[in-house]
Amino acid sequence: MSSLETLTLLELAHGRPESMSGADRRPRPIAGRIRATVRGFGALGCRSLLLIALLSIWEAAPRLGLVDPVFLPPFSEVIAAGWQLAQTGELYDDVSASLLRALSGFLISVALIVPLGLLVGWYARLGNLLNQLIEICRNTAPLALLPVFILLLGIGEMSKITMVIYSCAWPLLLNTIAAVRQVDPLLIKSARTMGATAPQLFRKVILPAALPTIFVGIRLASASAMLVLVASEMVGAKAGLGYLIINSQYSFLIPQMYFGILGITVIGLAFNAVLQTLERRFMRWKALVAT
Structure with missing residues (x-):
């Protein structure tokens, strides 16, 4: 059996026929990049939550009288x-x-x-x-x-x-x-x-x-x-x-x-x-x- 026939049989066994075009194989890396981007935005959002919380406390504490607004004015x-x-x-x-x-x-x-x-x-x-x-x-x-x-x-x-x-x-x-x-x-x-x-x-x-x-x-x-x-x-x-x-x-x-x-x-x-x-x-x- 030639190497070409062996490769064809392996592709058929894994459900990937030789006629599969490059366009059919693209969704996998594109999907991976999309997942990575979503994870990146999720991580950025989690890191930003702490900063937003600190700025909110800075804004609210002087207005609620918890600290003197003369020495710590609102954000x-x-x-x-x-x-x-x-x-x-x-x-x-x-x-x-x-x-x-x-x-x-x-x-x-x-x-x-x-x-x-x-x-x-x-x-x-x-x-x-x-x-x-x-x-x-x-x-x-x-x-x-x-x-x-x-x-x-x-x-x-x-x-x-x-x-x-x-x-x-x-x-x-x-x-x-x-x-x-x-x-x-x-x-x-x-x-x-x-x-x-x-x-x-x-x-x-x-x-x-x-x-x-x-x-x-x-x-x-x-x-x-x-x-x-x-x-x-x-x-x-x-x-x-x-x-x-x-x-x-x-x-x-x-x-x-x-x-x-x-x-x-x-x-x-x-x-x-x-x-x-x-x-x-x-x-x-x-x-x-x-x-």
């Missing part, structure tokens, strides 16, 4: 205050100033520190040489150095961007070093056995294996950037969300203060979502391996 009043800031243009100035400082410092830090971490992680002698300096610097709190940066660089943009770079450096550096050192030695030996050159070894083995941990450092650095930026804007700035928060507190504009806090939260969430998207794009091979 709707906070949004109304933000809308007024947007109409006057002040909100745009503050958000753009904070985003410029945060993104500049964060991107400069990634461009400088990730390559340094790859070198320190790969070359043990360089790591031993810099280890003591790294430990001293990473255990010095960035906010403790804020007066030093202001004295040396002034109260302009340079001191704030430098503060962001410094605060982002240590989670980036430590996670990148750990990522390179944790690459499976068996993978490196196998690549060398197959004749991979040093650039090929780095590009094909070390960097893909280290990327997940490097992205952990990148996301930690983004959170650190927003934290330090807001603190620096509270000390010496005339624009920015940190300035908006502290100025609203001093002026007793409590709804504006809360809106500034919400603005920082939204920016942080958007920043994290962008980084997660980039992580999935750069590490599509993980999904292929999982399947």
Whole structure:
């Protein structure tokens, strides 16, 4: 019996005649995608329920007298205050100033520190040489150095961007070093056995294996950037969300203060979502391996 006849008999036995067209086979993957989409919306709805509940409590508690509305205004009043800031243009100035400082410092830090971490992680002698300096610097709190940066660089943009770079450096550096050192030695030996050159070894083995941990450092650095930026804007700035928060507190504009806090939260969430998207794009091979 030929292989074609055997294949035909197997298809008939499973109830799938050879004449079945491609269009007849499509409903199965389409149905799977529909089910996955429905499950995704269901999960999103469950996660949103908690947020809606918290916002409802925030709105109701001051109106019911459970908390003092002077110190915790209803959520709707906070949004109304933000809308007024947007109409006057002040909100745009503050958000753009904070985003410029945060993104500049964060991107400069990634461009400088990730390559340094790859070198320190790969070359043990360089790591031993810099280890003591790294430990001293990473255990010095960035906010403790804020007066030093202001004295040396002034109260302009340079001191704030430098503060962001410094605060982002240590989670980036430590996670990148750990990522390179944790690459499976068996993978490196196998690549060398197959004749991979040093650039090929780095590009094909070390960097893909280290990327997940490097992205952990990148996301930690983004959170650190927003934290330090807001603190620096509270000390010496005339624009920015940190300035908006502290100025609203001093002026007793409590709804504006809360809106500034919400603005920082939204920016942080958007920043994290962008980084997660980039992580999935750069590490599509993980999904292929999982399947």
